[in-house]
Amino acid sequence: MNCLEERILKDGVVKEGNILKVDSFLNHQMDVKLFDEMAKEYLKRFEGKEINKILTIEASGIGIASVVALRFGVPVVFAKKTQSVNLDGEMYTAEVESFTHKNINNVIVSKKFIGPEDKVLIIDDFLANGCALMGLIQIVSQAGATVAGIGIAIEKGFQPGGQIIRNLGYQLESLAIVESMDAKTGTVVFRQ
Numbered sequence: 001m002n003c004l005e006e007r008i009l010k011d012g013v014v015k016e017g018n019i020l021k022v023d024s025f026l027n028h029q030m031d032v033k034l035f036d037e038m039a040k041e042y043l044k045r046f047e048g049k050e051i052n053k054i055l056t057i058e059a060s061g062i063g064i065a066s067v068v069a070l071r072f073g074v075p076v077v078f079a080k081k082t083q084s085v086n087l088d089g090e091m092y093t094a095e096v097e098s099f100t101h102k103n104i105n106n107v108i109v110s111k112k113f114i115g116p117e118d119k120v121l122i123i124d125d126f127l128a129n130g131c132a133l134m135g136l137i138q139i140v141s142q143a144g145a146t147v148a149g150i151g152i153a154i155e156k157g158f159q160p161g162g163q164i165i166r167n168l169g170y171q172l173e174s175l176a177i178v179e180s181m182d183a184k185t186g187t188v189v190f191r192q
Ligand code: 5GP
Pocket: 018, 019, 020, 021, 022, 027, 060, 097, 098, 099, 100, 124, 125, 126, 127, 128, 129, 130, 131, 132, 133, 161
């Protein structure tokens, strides 16, 4: 069991509606030492891959992605969520349905910050149905850049996102894959 899995068992809270709450260490209060351990693990898993940029999505991906970017020694860009699209041609845009809030956001990245020369490692905190990742992949593809890999902290393996993304042929590395969880008993079981 790795340190993220141990921490989920210690401090994660299973909520109704297939939500795992990890706000005491991952997406509200942030344990950056844990993030650094995670970043070192991504370095191992993506060893040999050419990566010159990290891309994430606001807000909860930003903390992890920043520490990962420091370890990889590359810049980090985050996609911004917005209700209104000001299509002035300066932005890449994609639609993303929020798993936690159930609304649809347009996500935007300035054309200044990703281009055809970029080999992008996408980082996010959770993978559930895959909407956030599909939006980020669309943005990379609009830029003519390459997705070098995808690093997720917690994948909920009982939801379809992981399989969809792996079937598309991407190297998807999730540091903890939750096989099942139960809000009544509070149990979380990881994929081995
Ligand atoms: P997806 O787009 O894959 O359906 O969901 C991924 C996004 O939804 C993540 O960026 C994350 O912010 C949020 N999310 C999905 N599942 C959970 C969860 O169980 N707990 C928390 N805290 N956020 C989640």
